[in-house]
Amino acid sequence: MDLKFETSYAKTRFLDPFREFQTTELDIETRRCPLSGDTARVLRFRARPLGPVDHSLFIARSQERPCPFCPENIERMTTRYLPQDLPQGRLQRGQATLFPNAFPYEAMNAVLVLGHEHYLRPAQFTPELLANALTLAQEGFRRLAKGLLYASLNWNYMMTAGAGLVHPHFQLAAGRRPTRFQAELRTRARAFARTNEGADIVASFLEAERKDGRRWLGRLGPASWVTPFAPRAIYDIMALVPGDKGLLDLKPNQVERLAQGLCRVLAFFESEGVGSFNMALHTQLSAGAGLPMMLRLASRIDIPPMGVDEINYFEKLHDEMITFLPPEELADRLKPHWAG
Numbered sequence: 001m002d003l004k005f006e007t008s009y010a011k012t013r014f015l016d017p018f019r020e021f022q023t024t025e026l027d028i029e030t031r032r033c034p035l036s037g038d039t040a041r042v043l044r045f046r047a048r049p050l051g052p053v054d055h056s057l058f059i060a061r062s063q064e065r066p067c068p069f070c071p072e073n074i075e076r077m078t079t080r081y082l083p084q085d086l087p088q089g090r091l092q093r094g095q096a097t098l099f100p101n102a103f104p105y106e107a108m109n110a111v112l113v114l115g116h117e118h119y120l121r122p123a124q125f126t127p128e129l130l131a132n133a134l135t136l137a138q139e140g141f142r143r144l145a146k147g148l149l150y151a152s153l154n155w156n157y158m159m160t161a162g163a164g165l166v167h168p169h170f171q172l173a174a175g176r177r178p179t180r181f182q183a184e185l186r187t188r189a190r191a192f193a194r195t196n197e198g199a200d201i202v203a204s205f206l207e208a209e210r211k212d213g214r215r216w217l218g219r220l221g222p223a224s225w226v227t228p229f230a231p232r233a234i235y236d237i238m239a240l241v242p243g244d245k246g247l248l249d250l251k252p253n254q255v256e257r258l259a260q261g262l263c264r265v266l267a268f269f270e271s272e273g274v275g276s277f278n279m280a281l282h283t284q285l286s287a288g289a290g291l292p293m294m295l296r297l298a299s300r301i302d303i304p305p306m307g308v309d310e311i312n313y314f315e316k317l318h319d320e321m322i323t324f325l326p327p328e329e330l331a332d333r334l335k336p337h338w339a340g
């Protein structure tokens with residue numbers, strides 16, 4: 001059975017003071033994503049360019065006190081695991097270090113410091129650095145999330161996206177139960193399989209998006225990348241891995257390809273002036289748990305000239321997103337960065 005990419009329209013009219021009070025008629029487009037059930041309104045306004053990424057304020061603030069994640073402090077200023085849980089206290093791989101989150105919100109909750117650099121612009125993250133971090137995250141889940149099924153690897157990049165520190169770090173979370181978003185994904189995947197002779201919703205979704213082409217970016221190793229039909233942010237970019245796979249199933253070369261995709265998105269973000277974003281990689285930790293593997297990067301921008309937060313009451317309290325950058329246009333802008 002085909003997935004339904006639902007769109008509905010409502011018309012609205014007003015007398016426009018900027019056009020000598022002529023009647024202006026606008027279409028309000030509402031979309032529902034067949035994969036996640038997310039609802040988003042896509043408006044078509046011209047927005048000003050965001051301007052260059054500038055984190056000087058955050059960097060200056062971060063220099064007023066010692067950074068616990070910098071190499072000279074990490075040993076004495078970050079948490080350690082109990083000896084019975086992890087004899088060496090922390091996990092290490094290359095320049096990356098993993099330790100318990102001092103402000104936990106999930107049964108297994110760890111912080112993963114990516115490297116020695118205190119600050120990196122989005123375009124400065126390399127595939128090597130990110131692949132190393134993803135590989136350490138795999139090890140972290142394997143060793144410290146035993147018996148837990150539903151996990152995520154998360155990233156708040158910069159203070160305006162919820163980061164507590166400038167120094168680049170991921171957060172690992174794993175629990176017995178999926179989060180609300182994960183539960184919805186899982187429920188929909190299972191319902192789709194039930195009514196379609198066991199078919200994989202992610203494979204069907206990707207097939208539909210590849211055929212349609214307007215939001216399709218391409219396949220890189222295990223993951224296919226698209227701009228979501230019903231976005232959760234103005235800049236929302238998604239990678240999906242079909243076939244009952246999770247982060248722990250990816251082989252080293254597949255992890256490298258995923259990191260490569262991430263780097264392309266980050267370089268694109270910087271070129272567009274997106275200097276603040278959230279990332280979540282949703283993953284099951286064992287086969288058959290039913291949670292599709294989805295990686296999502298969502299902007300957290302301020303809209304010029306007033307610096308208006310892209311999140312407003314609609315997203316915060318209605319659980320719907322309004323965007324004025326249609327995902328098809330976002331894909332068109334991203335495609336040149338995707339080649340190569």
Ligand SMILES: [Zn+2]
Pocket residue numbers: 067068069070071117118119167
């Ligand atoms: Zn630092």
